[in-house]
Amino acid sequence: xxxxxxxxxxxxxxxxxxxxxxxxxxxxxxxxxxxxxxxxxxxxxxxxxxxxxxxxxxxxxxxxxxxxxxxxxxxxxxxxxxxxxxxxxxxxxxxxxxxxxxxxxxxxxxxxxxxxxxxxxxxxxxxxxxxxxxxxxxxxxxxxxxxxxxxxxxxxxxxxxxxxxxxxxxxxxxxxxxxxxxxxxxxxxxxxxxxxxxxxxxxxxxxxxxxxxxxxxxxxxxxxxxxxxxxxxxxxxxxxxxxxxxxxxxxxxxxxxxxxxxxxxxxxxxxxxxxxxxxxxxxxxxxxxxxxxxxxxxxxxxxxxxxxxxxxxxxxxxxxxxxxxxxxxxxxxxxxxxxxxxxxxxxxxxxxxxxxxxxxxxxxxxxxxxxxxxxxxxxxxxxxxxxxxxxxxxxxxxxxxxxxxxxxxxxxxxxxxxxxxxxxxxxxxxxxxxxxxxxxx
Ligand code: NAP
Ligand code: HSE
Numbered sequence: 152x153x154x155x156x157x158x159x160x161x162x163x164x165x166x167x168x169x170x171x172x173x174x175x176x177x178x179x180x181x182x183x184x185x186x187x188x189x190x191x192x193x194x195x196x197x198x199x200x201x202x203x204x205x206x207x208x209x210x211x212x213x214x215x216x217x218x219x220x221x222x223x224x225x226x227x228x229x230x231x232x233x234x235x236x237x238x239x240x241x242x243x244x245x246x247x248x249x250x251x252x253x254x255x256x257x258x259x260x261x262x263x264x265x266x267x268x269x270x271x272x273x274x275x276x277x278x279x280x281x282x283x284x285x286x287x288x289x290x291x292x293x294x295x296x297x298x299x300x301x302x303x304x305x306x307x308x309x310x311x312x313x314x315x316x317x318x319x320x321x322x323x324x325x326x327x328x329x330x331x332x333x334x335x336x337x338x339x340x341x342x343x344x345x346x347x348x349x350x351x352x353x354x355x356x357x358x359x360x361x362x363x364x365x366x367x368x369x370x371x372x373x374x375x376x377x378x379x380x381x382x383x384x385x386x387x388x389x390x391x392x393x394x395x396x397x398x399x400x401x402x403x404x405x406x407x408x409x410x411x412x413x414x415x416x417x418x419x420x421x422x423x424x425x426x427x428x429x430x431x432x433x434x435x436x437x438x439x440x441x442x443x444x445x446x447x448x449x450x451x452x453x454x455x456x457x458x459x460x461x462x463x464x465x466x467x468x469x470x471x472x473x474x475x476x477x478x479x480x481x482x483x484x485x486x487x488x489x490x491x492x493x494x495x496x497x498x499x500x501x502x503x504x505x506x507x508x509x510x511x512x513x514x515x516x517x518x519x520x521x522x523x524x525x526x527x528x529x530x531x532x533x534x535x536x537x538x539x540x541x542x543x544x545x546x547x548x549x550x551x552x553x554x555x556x557x558x559x560x561x562x563x564x565x566x567x568x569x570x571x572x573x574x575x576x577x578x579x580x581x582x583x584x585x586x587x588x589x590x591x592x
Pocket of ligand 1: 200
């Protein structure tokens, strides 16, 4: 048997020692033997930068290993791999560019950073001779980046769908199971370390959109600008929506959808609350779990499920990146990403007229004669065909809760319909719109 090769220690610096950073430090320590054996030498967390070195933490890190200067850590010659685990897009961008400029390997879990500055960062990596690994940026512990980048290299991807935000899935699951409203559950998601520092990123759909943009980049080679992602969150969902879903055998999921129409050369990315049939796999992914369903033209449908947030699941993904980074340092280069200029020439972002869905529409309306007629005229004026109507008493006297589902219609028609409905005095609050998944129509 050949002697195991023992390379000098690879030194890891962590910018950020919060939920994720502490998990990474802890498991680099706890798995030191296995990692050293499998990677042909030790991988050691040597320093971390934080906002407040004196803050009490769940893990013990000697004070002399902590600093409050992430930029200095990024260019420290005694660090080989820099993990950006702070979050945000300001200082995180500076730190990442500094590390890449110094020729270091960057590992990041920061989807907002990649979504907003990915093109610039990958260029910097290319110029500085470094590399970026970002497995933890999408779907927590699920190795989805590796699957798309390497395992499915033989495929084109007409459709990728996913539950990409653990916090929202946790909230929706508990709203359904316990009849709670969303603010009550959000506090628990924060305590468990699932939510972003700014929870609006989670509940308003931005975090899922950041992740969808990264998946679209991996699958199609294009950085879709965030304003071109059709986006809505879960903030306005109520027990009325949950009750409808339950009655008709659906579950509400915040679903990211990346559709590529290869014939027309269109790409569309959306994140929207969606009624998912319970008989489907994604309809049974609950709590903090994420799932990504990828259909490849060669492989067919595939589904990946796992914890989408939290210390250990995310640390698992970051450590897999650190392992890839170690191999990169030793000359093992992996598959290159698609090049954006070629990909951009092959497709364009789909106009709203070209994207079709069945819709769920909940309206709070005046409970008065003629109201239903006004609503149905607004829909028919834009050629939106109603599939079903359900009316319940509203929360206040004199109000009704009206729930309509539509046949398949395009998003431009639905946008115009919503704008017409907004102009009716009998419509008392902003409509709640959801996509309907499955084969309803
Ligand atoms: P967190 O718990 O808020 O930790 C952030 C860390 O960064 C803290 O250690 C903080 O220092 C440090 N930091 C923040 N601003 C700093 C500054 N200006 N200078 C120096 N240090 C600074 O965040 P997290 O949940 O670990 O998330 C980190 C990243 O991972 C984010 O990009 C997030 O989107 C991503 N992510 C998180 C999860 C998850 O489940 N939490 C999952 C996947 C990806 P102090 O400790 O001194 O405050
Ligand atoms: N806040 C994110 C979520 C963390 O809840 O999914 C994982 O990216």
